[in-house]
Amino acid sequence: MTATAPLLEARGLAKWYGDRLGCRDVSFDIREGEVLAVVGESGSGKSTLLSMLSGRLAPSAGSVVYRLRDGSTRDLADLSEAERRHLFRTDWGFVHQDARDGLRMGVSAGGNVGERLMAVGARHYGEIRAKAADWLDRVEIDVSRIDEKPTAFSGGMRQRLQIARNLVTAPRLVFMDEPTGGLDVSVQARLLDLLRRLVADMGLAVVVVTHDLAVARLLSDRIMVMRGGRVIEAGLTDRVLDDPREAYTQLLVASILQP
């Protein structure tokens, strides 16, 4: 049954940088509509993992298998560079912590969203602009600012624009790297609410890397806690956060500041 088959499946993933461990023994799968949070501190291996999952870094061992829209499954390692780029433009999104890494800062807001549509073959200017305007509205950016460049936008607006750029092609899988990092708290809340709604409406599969357990709780169904390159605890998000088993997870949960 394709409806319950994994969309992405990681098996025994490992990455070594010479003698230094990036991460090892990571296995999980994710289906449409599921949000998986990967939490851990700097150096825990979560960014290395995200890079391998998204095919930007070749694993030292293990595999990442992805189910394409035609139902066939492919090992990312076997994709050509052109195929991988095509996936990234159509079926995948990648929301960077710093919106400047995910946007073209010299191109207008409408252009940033429209560009991704053109990459999948849209040619009609009026339709592209209308769809870009619709997406600006969906991420709560005033459509009158469609011709402004993101350099004129606040941090929160840039992040919402980056999300619009990623979602306009209706991807099935979105990777997010600290999507609320560096934003003011009130701006974070607005972004989280927006992300929750979009994820639910579009039935997206999301792998979100964050060091913020509150973000993980609000966004994710499942969580993997990483430390020293390994997954030390995994499960339902509220089980891991309400009843942490491992010493390190207990330390992480106990270290949250309560307002």
Next chain:
Amino acid sequence: MNPADPVLEVRDVAKSFTMHLRGGLTIPVVAGVGFDVCAGECVVLGGPSGAGKSSLLKMVWGNYGVDAGSIRIASPDGPVDVATAEPRAVLKLRRGTMGYVSQFLRVVPRVATLDVVMEPALAQGTDPAVARERAQALLTRLNVPERLWSLPPATFSGGEQQRVNIARGMIAEVRLLLLDEPTASLDATNRAAVIELIDAKKAAGVGLLGIFHDADVRDRVATRIVDVTGFAGARAAA
């Protein structure tokens, strides 16, 4: 479901906490827990504070792990043992088979009260118009003023938040409903409204498992009381 069909079967459940930050100190919570909840009855967990009542509810909901034993829930797809189920299976139970009124509303920033209440019904696939009507009816019944419905509940009083929480917990059509002190911060009028809602759930064949410190409410809603102090075997042994 037929009355007398168990919707929940708890067998030999044990739970302890290991506090790694305190030198691996082990705190026993419960051991040897066994009871059923059948369709149409309200089983109330009794016993003093710290006896493990809330922990038991959380084990059934799945946000506390279980060290031993089984917690079988009769889902439309067959029985699911929450103690050993995959996260996905527990999430599916939470969407369609069991509901939970927690002690406090975990506030989602910026989401309007009406949407907070509707969410569990929408997650079940209920038509949005129907979900909206049900949410409005519940909020009205629980005396949450209409002018508050479009506002996020973050700034509401404790009692108002709790009533929003109850409406949210009651909106979905489930077989098993868990209630953790739903009437704790309510006045007499609203306590009576909650009792009516519980009676309606019982009449509809829902099995309820709850904690009620208020003796009047407890006596009014309880079909049976299961005394949790009887399940403190591990504590005695420790």
